[in-house]
Amino acid sequence: MSAFTRVSRSWTQLSPSERREALAGYLFISPWIIGFLVFFLGPIVASFILSFTRWNIVGTPEWVGLANYERIFTQDPFFRKAVTVTLTYAAIYLPLEVIFGILIAVVLNQKLRGIGLFRTMYYMPYIVPKVASSLVWVWVLNPRYGLLNTMLGWLGITGPSWLSDPDWVLPSIVMMALWGVGGSAVIYLAGLQNVPNQLYEAASVDGANRVQKFVRITLPMLSPTIFFQLVLGLIGTFQTFTPAFIAAGRSGGPLQSGLFYMLYIYNRSFESMRMGYGSALAWIMTVFIMIITLLVFRSSKYWVYYEAERKRTNR
């Protein structure tokens, strides 16, 4: 926090006017402090405690110790399914999101007339409300009357029955999500436009071709953006709810092939009203996300290139 001019001191070391300023400061940020306690910290602690109970919200919670966790890890086939579905989805979707996001950003980075119009068109699917876009895709993927199978039919291909076929549910949802890739493309575009032009010019002088420039300059310069997109995307995957709920159905679709983790938490907590079990599921997810985030951050030094760091070591 280099922007902060003074090292903070304890209350007793402050002059009266500094104390008044500090008091005003606490007052100004008090809405967030209240929110933090009431809507964040309190609930997290409560959730932790609830995860050791059996409770259907009426009556009093019954303390069951580690029973919920034990059951989740040893006897709950839906838990395993939900984890598999979510991780499989992440493994397919996240790399595709990065690849398509960057490719589209590169396409949008051309200096052509009317490029703004194209940027708007690519971005538009991203702002369609998730419920509406999911519904559109359920209809596009309709096996008999849907657009996609009609178009595949022109090529002589009999399309699968997408959302009714357990093998095709996840690819369908990946496709739906990629339709909104314009959202990330815009972020990569901003990253591309921050790459200093001299780097490309210097490379040209050295006789580098386009592919070399892309691999040696563009990708390293984009790596911080890719890194953050991956972290956010991973967290987002575990929070995927609406597309699964609408497209696969609230119980997770055929053979639970679309039972995303969040959908499972929702089912246990709010459909079967098992608050304790739902809390345990939510806690497992939270811990898992924190571990993954930590690992990704740890790994970042091996592949993320930070401009500021280079300056520090070179000078």
Place this chain on the structure above:
Amino acid sequence: MTTTTRHLPRLGLRGLQRFNDISGYTVLLVLAAVFMIPLYWMFSTALKSPQQTFAIPPEWIPAPAQWENFSEVFEEVPFGRFYLNTFFLAFANIVGHLVSVTLVAYGFARLRFPGRNILFLVMLSTLMIPYQVTLVPRFVMFSKLGLINSYWPLILPAFTGSPFLIFLVRQYMMSIPFDLDEAAYIDGATRLDVFWRIILPLARPALMLVIVFTFIDVWNDFLQPLIYLNDPDMFTVSLGLSFFQGARETNWNLLMAGSVLAMIPPLILFFFAQKQLIGGISVEGLKG
């Protein structure tokens, strides 16, 4: 795209430029088709009769177009009601965020107090923890307060700010020169004066972002209305639309008309605030 002329001398500079432009536009157009066709399909289905909807091969341009589908949606389900409800929720959340986010951001950006850096870091770290872990206890809390099936659970949290928006506005406020505050204090202004007369007016672009992001978040939210609202008269557009899907043998033409109606407000907002939105989202990509 930088053009290297050295390797293709025969085309000449202008010829190469044209070749680049043509291939560039070809790629752009193909991609545009991929992104726009589902939207077109949604819109054209919204204008079809039930028979046209299930025609094989599909009709690309429905003739005659059934514009009355759009009014029928309002008769089949209380869509007007959903619209009003969602606008009301968006308005209440925007008011809540404008009040709380600006106050908190001002505190973090312009005032000095012990523990400020730590509190700010704590706030940022809450962004890394999925809010789902708080979902069950929040639900329990609101149900014990008797607030299930009311709008309170969907409004109250907005009055305590949103870490991401606070971060955004605080960054913006940091960029306003401190000399302005100092000058005002010398003239006898209070902290609230400075906040209200100097910082807020100068932070207007950031406030626009707060409004736009809040509107889109509320308009798109599905999980929270699903959990808290039971009475169909209180449904939001997203929630109403999903029940419309399950309620009957799916009328795809009406459902698509409803989807078109659901995307109009964010679309209009997007066209008005495109610059800020895309700029702000690039900031969002670097949050955390």
